[in-house]
Amino acid sequence: MNQAELKILDYIHTHFSCRFLDAVMPIITKFGDGGIFWIAAAVLFIIFKKTRKTGISMGAALLIGLIIGNLILKNSFARIRPYDLNPAILPDMLIKPLSDFSFPSGHTLASFEAAVVLLIRDKRFGIPAIVLAVLIAFSRLYLYVHYPTDVLAGAVLGTFIAFFACKAVDLCYKKISDKNNSQ
Known part of the structure; x- marks a missing residue:
């Protein structure tokens, strides 16, 4: 599997690399660093009563x-x-090599969790968030730090977790509402 995935990454590296993307992809990937962007967005939504549930x-x-x-x-x-299996790519790396493991892509996972929640709760925020999540996911491939299956797993798992979180929060809100109405 790793060899087939390395071929996909090599294809991306060979056919998509250009100065513009070399400059933009490290910036896009930073939006997923530590989930900080998405955490900040969640905190911002919590502050306002209208978007607190989101x-x-x-x-x-x-x-x-x-x-x-x-x-x-x-x-x-x-x-x-992937760069550990293909060290020839190291001189071309646009970001520093990472110290943790590859599967699943944490950047993609967090991005899809947050973006899908936004899509479920409010499409005005959700559609741009999905676009950003897809760009972050692609950046992980472009930057040669994840295999395609890492990114796919992050997107799929993030989507499932987002649906689960929305349902769980809806249930909690319903229980609180039912409890308040019965008093």
Whole structure:
């Protein structure tokens, strides 16, 4: 599997590389660093009562994804990064090599968790967020730090976690509402 995926990454590297993308992709990928952008967005949504449910859903999804993706799956699979299998790419790296494992892509996972929550709760925010999530996911391939299956797994898992978080938050809101109405 790794060899086939390296061929895909090499294809991207050979056919898509240009000065513009070399400048833009490291910037785009920073939006996913540590999930900080998405965490800040969740906090911003929590501040306002009208969007609080969205922010809580985003926060819940990001926390669940951190536990499942970064703490459990990355360490369980312990998949080395693509540049470790193809060290010839190292001189062309646009960002510093990373020290953690590859599977799943944490940038993609967090981005899809947050973006799908936004899409579920409010399409005005969700559609641009999905576009950003896709760009972040592609940046991970372009920068040669993830295999395609890492990114795919992050997107799929992030989507499922987002749906779960929204349902869980909806249930909590309903229980609180029912409790308040019965008093």
